[in-house]
Amino acid sequence: MRKNTEQSMARSSSMTPGSGHLLSELVSHLRENSVMLREEWARRITEAELLMAMSQEEIFAEATSVYDNYVEALETGTLEALQAYARNLSERIIPRGVETHEVVGIVLLLRDVLARSLFAKYQGDFDKLNRILDAYEPAANRIAITVAVGFVEQRERTIREQQEAIRELSTPVLQVRERLLILPIIGLIDPHRARQLTEQLLRGIRTNRAKVVVIDITGVAAMDSHVANHLVLTVEASRLLGATVIVTGLSPEISQTLVNIGVDLSKMNTVGDLQGGIEEAERLLGYRVVSIRDAVAAQPG
Amino acid sequence: MQVPILKQGPYLIASIQSALSDADLMQLRDALVRKVSTFRSRGVIVDVTVLDVMDSFASRTLNDLVHMIRLRGADTVIVGIQPEVAFAMVQLGLTMEGVATALDLEEGLEFLDQKLKHKGTGPRDG
Amino acid sequence: MDETRVPILVDIDIVAARQNGRALAAQLGFSQTDSTLIATxxxxLARNIILYAKQGEIIMKPLNxxxxxxxxxxxHDDGPGILDVARAMQMGYSTSGxxxxxxxxxxxxxxxFAIDSRPGSGTTVTVKKWRR
Structure with a gap:
């Protein structure tokens, strides 16, 4: 659907008839004076303390590319190339901490620099200046919006990807020994994360051939009834795969929630803390933990 | 679609090969109950690895199967329930309480062996 | 993509309906877990048709x-309809044992989830799932 908005924006950007020759006059003016105007723009970017995360050389290099793309968008009336460039640029500068106001700021600065050069050129012919500005302003505004929207969309995409990555990291399924998985849960659990956690655990049980799982929720301060119910479903689903779940670290508040929603606690295997949970898991798996000295002493001969 | 039932020592193994209609499932249930008597089997494994959906009818039929076989003195273990299928089942409230489950055929056999060993040394609980 | 219609007349049609549903869900980019939930x-739904109305139809289509x-x-079915919809939506209620x-x-x-049913005028259940 993003594609659709891009297409419709690209369509609506074709210039109105009659403004064609004015635009080509405008474009050749911007091309002829490109070196001077680009330098002026870069100077004003620095002056306004924008793009502080980038060096002078980088700013000038990007300014050159943006300028050329900008003039090309004015000339052809299509925004696709500029859009692609804006996306690419955003991808490169977002990791360096460039903010939305900076991107919008530099595009608006370029618009102003170019407008001023038009004032200077046509100051003797007020009527022509007006007509040139009539052709220039809507196109320039559309370009500014395209670049800003492209940046924001890319930023949102980056944030989504990062959230996804953090979620993956925050629900690690750890294999501590053969057939035993530990799932330490820390932080806030919303329904989305709860569901992701369950899916990860169920797949983990299958791929690791786990027989016992310890879910430790010491790091979870509270959960609402929806998430508490989900925890119960997770325990039941794990059992269907053939794995036993031990829940450890239930806070008094969460215990209260579980009791309030009417969970049959006889179905839930709970142990006070993670240490106890692992011991119980080892017992279920048939391991017996003894100190090395005892083990040696117990050996015959 | 008939489900092949294999006799392996004291056990019967039913490996479901494709999606089953209700009639197929009931046929499987009846065939297993019959064969447990014929072969005096001590345990049954139903492998559902290929099932990509277990709805209320399927779980209920398997549940009935387990209980009918228990009345004949044998244990049943359901193996191979897929993670996604298990997730859908519990959302439907189909937790199959009282039915033994295991990860796969190997685990299922081990479960039955344990049960049999237990029964051999202690009193029969069937 | 067009809608898929599966007539539900005998128990084997239940399998056809859910297999069609899973295929459509996968085509629409649903995860394996979500496709399984949809198929289930x-x-x-198809089972309810067979149980309570004998025959009916499952229609599925993409939402854009x-x-x-x-x-x-x-x-959808033209069966006897549900007398007490609110009760049917509670756990454990059934008239067919x-x-x-x-x-x-x-x-x-x-x-x-939406249900439209009146005694004597059939039942239509409409359910949706959104892709995350």
């Missing part, structure tokens, strides 16, 4: 909204 819901994509499944988990369970599997 379709199975339950500006913001999100999804799937809609409609289960089954566990009666059908409708509330389907509600939990899907994102949106």
């Amino acid at each position: 819901a379709i199975s339950e 909204h500006s913001e999100r994509c999804g799937i809609v499944v409609v289960a 089954s566990l009666g988990l059908g409708l509330p369970g389907v509600n939990r599997l899907m994102d949106e």
Whole structure:
């Protein structure tokens, strides 16, 4: 659907008839004076303390590319190339901490620099200046919006990807020994994360051939009834795969929630803390933990 | 679609090969109950690895199967329930309480062996 | 993509309906887990048709909204209808001796659930699931 908005924006950007020759006059003016105007723009970017995360050389290099793309968008009336460039640029500068106001700021600065050069050129012919500005302003505004929207969309995409990555990291399924998985849960659990956690655990049980799982929720301060119910479903689903779940670290508040929603606690295997949970898991798996000295002493001969 | 039932020592193994209609499932249930008597089997494994959906009818039929076989003195273990299928089942409230489950055929056999060993040394609980 | 219609007349049609549903869900980009939830819901809806109305139809199609994509499944029959819809939506209610988990369970599997039923004029259940 993003594609659709891009297409419709690209369509609506074709210039109105009659403004064609004015635009080509405008474009050749911007091309002829490109070196001077680009330098002026870069100077004003620095002056306004924008793009502080980038060096002078980088700013000038990007300014050159943006300028050329900008003039090309004015000339052809299509925004696709500029859009692609804006996306690419955003991808490169977002990791360096460039903010939305900076991107919008530099595009608006370029618009102003170019407008001023038009004032200077046509100051003797007020009527022509007006007509040139009539052709220039809507196109320039559309370009500014395209670049800003492209940046924001890319930023949102980056944030989504990062959230996804953090979620993956925050629900690690750890294999501590053969057939035993530990799932330490820390932080806030919303329904989305709860569901992701369950899916990860169920797949983990299958791929690791786990027989016992310890879910430790010491790091979870509270959960609402929806998430508490989900925890119960997770325990039941794990059992269907053939794995036993031990829940450890239930806070008094969460215990209260579980009791309030009417969970049959006889179905839930709970142990006070993670240490106890692992011991119980080892017992279920048939391991017996003894100190090395005892083990040696117990050996015959 | 008939489900092949294999006799392996004291056990019967039913490996479901494709999606089953209700009639197929009931046929499987009846065939297993019959064969447990014929072969005096001590345990049954139903492998559902290929099932990509277990709805209320399927779980209920398997549940009935387990209980009918228990009345004949044998244990049943359901193996191979897929993670996604298990997730859908519990959302439907189909937790199959009282039915033994295991990860796969190997685990299922081990479960039955344990049960049999237990029964051999202690009193029969069937 | 067009809608898929599966007539539900005999028990084997339940399998056809859910297999069609899973295929459509996968085509629409649903995850394997979500496709399984959708297929299971379709199975339950088709089963209700066989159990209570003898025959009916499952219709499924893609949902394309500006913001999100999804799937809609409609289960329709001209059976006797449901006397007390509110009661049928509670756990454990059934008139056919089954566990009666059908409708509330389907509600939990899907994102949106609507039912239109009157005694004597059939039942239409419409469920939706959105792609995350």
